[in-house]
Amino acid sequence: MKQRGTFETVLETEDFEEGFRGGESSMIESVGTDERKAEGKNFREQPGLSEIKIRAGDLNVHYGTVHALKRVTMDIPKQRVTALIGPSGCGKSTFLRTLNRMNDTIPNIRITGEVVIDGVDIYRPDINVVSLRRLIGMVFQKSNPFPKSVFDNVAYGLRLHGIRDFGILEERAEASLRRAALWDEVKDRLTKSAMELSGGQQQRLCIARALAVNPEIILMDEPASALDPISTAKIEELLHELKKNFTIVIVTHNMQQAARVSDYTAYFYLGELIEFGETNKIFTAPEKKETEDYITGRFG
Amino acid sequence: MERHFHEELKELTQKLQQMGFFAEAAIEKATDGFLNSSGALARKVYDDENVINRLEIEIDEKGHNLLALAQPVAGDLRRVVTVLKINTDLERMGDHAVNIAQKTPLLPSELYLIEKIPLGEMAQTTQKTVRAALDCFVNGDSELARHVLWHDDKIDCYYDTIYSHLGNFMTKEPSLIGAGMKLVMIAHDLERIGDLANNIAENVIYMLQGKEVRHHAWQVLR
Ligand SMILES: Nc1ncnc2c1ncn2[C@@H]1O[C@H](COP(=O)(O)OP(=O)(O)OP(=O)(O)O)[C@@H](O)[C@H]1O
Ligand SMILES: [Mg+2]
Secondary structure, eight states: OOOOOHHHHHHHHTTOOTTTTTTHHHHHHHTTHHHHHHHOOOBSSOTTOOOEEEEEEEEEEEETTEEEEEEEEEEEETTSEEEEEOSTTSSHHHHHHHTTTTTTTSTTEEEEEEEEETTEETTSTTOOHHHHHHHEEEEOSSOOOOSSBHHHHHHHHHHHTTOOOHHHHHHHHHHHHHHTTOHHHHTTOTTSBGGGSOHHHHHHHHHHHHHHTOOSEEEEESTTTTSOHHHHHHHHHHHHHHTTTOEEEEEOSOHHHHHHHOSEEEEEETTEEEEEEEHHHHHHSOSSHHHHHHHTTOOO | OOOHHHHHHHHHHHHHHHHHHHHHHHHHHHHHHHHTTOHHHHHTHHHHHHHHHHHHHHHHHHHHHHHHHHOOOHHHHHHHHHHHHHHHHHHHHHHHHHHHHHTOSOOHHHHHHHTTSOHHHHHHHHHHHHHHHHHHHHTTOTTHHHHHHHHHHHHHHHHHHHHHHHHHHHHHOGGGHHHHHHHHHHHHHHHHHHHHHHHHHHHHHHHHHOOOOTTOHHHHHO
16 A cells, blocks of 8 residues: 555545545556666666655657657655756756646647656646645746745745735744745845845745745756855755755756755756766766766766 | 855764774784784784774765765865875774784794884884874864874884894894894884874875975974
8 A cells, every 4th residue: 555645635635536546546657667678768766765756757748849858767756855967958947847747838748658746647637736836846047036025925825825814924934934044134124025135035035935835845947057156055055954854856057066965866968867866976986978978077 | 154065074074083093093902912912902903904994985985975076175175185195094004003913922032032122112102103193183283293293203213223123133143033024024014104194194284284295394394
């Protein structure tokens, strides 16, 4: 019997319980396993991996005729930082967006394969995407605070999920700002516009906003690429704290950053997952020559 | 801002410190065992040696990971590199301790010769030198480096004395050649340990001050 995690609870509260129980989940798990074996590149259940939060299986993404993600199979461990690296256009952002179905609205996109989170395939037709996104926060390269007060930015997601009690909002907002290592810098200006914050502060505000609704997974697409070294270091330290409670997947162009912040690293090239493993290993003795060439700057 | 990297650097430093304790203990057991002709004491060196070998690999791995993952600079970089060098020095010290332990217990002819040379004093000074070198690292005290250099000079003098004494004995009494050779080798192990302690002190000065004093430490420190 599989353990029932929060994702299954989401299904239940959304009245999708029906059809979930029974033999279906075991059926989902076995989809395409044999084909993957035949293909070779299988980064599933590597020795030493801790508990798995997200399993991508045989994942393909086509944008029209562009095959942007090619048969990616990869297990992302729980409460660890996993970094996605690779040259521009290799599919990092595409992969990241498949994890919370942010790709869904792109015209002409075709996604096949599976993304299984806590045992539930999030591409099943009965998944409630809004609830899914509550459990998966996202932070982008360009900080995108709303043109509202600092407080309202953090409270936004909570209100969206029906919380009206000001006491609770205040409490949760403070907790999130603290977790995002921003509280001390903004506690006296909560009612001021978020647009008055520095770039680094805005980015941490976006992280606080993502944290406020209590997600389990945080996806970050180059969250520090527009920041100065001090703000970058703050965000990197923050990741180290956050992984105690959250599963984090981060795309970064900065290899040194991937080395510093992540526990696992995935190297993508031309839509393929070339190598995936412990960051220690990847940055001291990678398995593949392609990975070595890329991280040592011999690429291209 | 506190960086968790600094926490890891502290752990690396502590691991090396721990290895230093074992190296010190191994040298002490080896020399005491030899001088008292106690095979039982000498055999304990192997336990220390096992720990030292394990720590050497752990420190190497951790140091390499920190270099690759955290990209330390300035004082942090010097510290990681210094730890890696001292790591090798301490492991070599462990090997010399084993060399000495392997020659225990003593034969009667060796017991006879050992009375005639200052090997006990040399061993004492060697232990002090190693202690000073490790204190130098642990306390971040480059002043202590002077003591290391000074003790090491004394060790070299003992070595020269022992070498020429034993040479004389062996020339006069060829039946003592076997015993004499063995004692020369012991003295040589101690002399090498002193050199390694010297390396440690020089590396600590580099770590602390960013100053290169290898091969001319005396000029710099005096
Ligand atoms: N919305 C889209 N419509 C069409 N093609 C797209 C779209 N998004 C990405 N692509 C294509 O998919 C491929 C992968 O792009 P993706 O943005 O995932 O790369 P990336 O690794 O994140 O690159 P970068 O490092 O530059 O951000 C590229 O060839 C890109 O042109
Ligand atoms: Mg991208």
